[in-house]
Amino acid sequence: MKKHNFYAGPSIMSQYTIDHTIDAIRDFAGTGLSVLEISHRSKEFQAVMDEAQALFKELLDIPEGYEVLFLGGGASLQFCMVPYNLLKTKAGYVDSGTWAHKAIKEAKLFGDVEIVASSEDDKYVYYPKLDNVPTDLDYLHITTNNTIYGTELREDPDVPVRMVADMSSDIFSRPVDVSKYDLIYGGAQKNLAPAGVTFVIVKTDVLGQAPRAIPTMLNYETHVKKGSMFNTPPVLPIYSALQTLKWYKELGGVKKLQEIDEEKARVLYDAIDESKMFVGTVKPESRSIMNVCFVMKPEYAGLEKDFLDFAATKGIVGIKGHRSVGGFRASLYNALPLDSVKVLTQAMKEFENKH
Numbered sequence: 001m002k003k004h005n006f007y008a009g010p011s012i013m014s015q016y017t018i019d020h021t022i023d024a025i026r027d028f029a030g031t032g033l034s035v036l037e038i039s040h041r042s043k044e045f046q047a048v049m050d051e052a053q054a055l056f057k058e059l060l061d062i063p064e065g066y067e068v069l070f071l072g073g074g075a076s077l078q079f080c081m082v083p084y085n086l087l088k089t090k091a092g093y094v095d096s097g098t099w100a101h102k103a104i105k106e107a108k109l110f111g112d113v114e115i116v117a118s119s120e121d122d123k124y125v126y127y128p129k130l131d132n133v134p135t136d137l138d139y140l141h142i143t144t145n146n147t148i149y150g151t152e153l154r155e156d157p158d159v160p161v162r163m164v165a166d167m168s169s170d171i172f173s174r175p176v177d178v179s180k181y182d183l184i185y186g187g188a189q190k191n192l193a194p195a196g197v198t199f200v201i202v203k204t205d206v207l208g209q210a211p212r213a214i215p216t217m218l219n220y221e222t223h224v225k226k227g228s229m230f231n232t233p234p235v236l237p238i239y240s241a242l243q244t245l246k247w248y249k250e251l252g253g254v255k256k257l258q259e260i261d262e263e264k265a266r267v268l269y270d271a272i273d274e275s276k277m278f279v280g281t282v283k284p285e286s287r288s289i290m291n292v293c294f295v296m297k298p299e300y301a302g303l304e305k306d307f308l309d310f311a312a313t314k315g316i317v318g319i320k321g322h323r324s325v326g327g328f329r330a331s332l333y334n335a336l337p338l339d340s341v342k343v344l345t346q347a348m349k350e351f352e353n354k355h
């Protein structure tokens with residue numbers, strides 16, 4: 001039986017994506033070859049790449065002047081590629097938790113880094129305010145959704161400089177005003193595809209200005225010029241990404257996904273707020289609709305493991321909180337059905353009634 005998959009990443013994929021990927025593993029586009037063995041230079045795969053880039057642009061309404069790249073290395077390689085390519089003298093970073101830290105660490109290798117805002121003072125349970133952004137930054141780096149702490153910035157803020165955003169875990173959960181960004185990136189394994197491909201949306205006219213030599217593979221210009229085909233791209237994850245994008249379009253696009261996601265999050269947060277046993281860890285105004293973090297109230301301490309076991313009997317997997325924060329985390333990515341959320345809230349109620 002299919003489990004209710006609340007894992008934070010890699011995470012649930014739509015049945016549409018899984019089924020179409022299986023079909024192409026058997027026979028890719030009538031070629032008599034599996035997508036696992038097809039040349040990335042074949043015209044059939046080139047068509048997949050072209051369509052994935054075009055659909056990505058269409059769904060996010062990406063303006064002229066931007067390119068969509070599909071690269072290897074994960075979001076973690078982008079922590080380094082971004083400053084390598086874009087940091088001239090000083091960049092601003094928002095310290096909103098673990099992933100932001102990792103991005104900050106890499107940026108410091110390439111120039112001055114100013115921490116423009118931070119929520120470290122309260123263990124990252126809110127999204128820091130962006131009221132005092134200096135104007136002399138090459139860019140401001142934000143992490144729109146903090147997968148580990150469960151905070152999210154659900155709008156594109158107005159700041160006096162262009163932004164770079166890690167949208168690994170909330171891409172395609174709301175419309176984005178891409179024109180406010182120089183670059184947006186993310187690992188695909190949350191809302192797009194199996195692990196192995198990283199998406200990058202880059203404004204091409206900001207490239208080529210870094211005061212340093214950049215190794216070929218780490219230079220965005222290489223990949224822009226070659227349409228993500230400078231070297232062998234992650235063929236299978238890109239194929240799967242295209243299937244997810246097609247599914248998103250069939251569902252009605254990003255606005256529709258936003259509605260569905262907000263409804264799922266509302267159902268779970270309501271259950272947490274009504275519960276005598278569970279309590280949310282994030283300030284209400286910063287609550288993520290993708291990763292919902294909660295704990296047991298102190299008087300129930302010691303029952304965490306029992307609850308995980310109980311949930312498992314209902315087919316619920318992946319709700320253990322990140323090892324650095326503990327408690328519970330339910331990830332409600334686009335492919336997770338509302339029914340799975342209802343199974344979880346029902347399990348929470350049943351468990352609470354038993355104790």
Ligand SMILES: *Cc1c(COP(=O)(O)O)cnc(C)c1O
Nearest residue numbers: 074075076099147166168169187
């Ligand atoms: C998962 C995640 C990452 C790391 O992605 P990798 O592809 O594993 O490098 C970075 N940032 C955020 C916000 C994430 O959720």
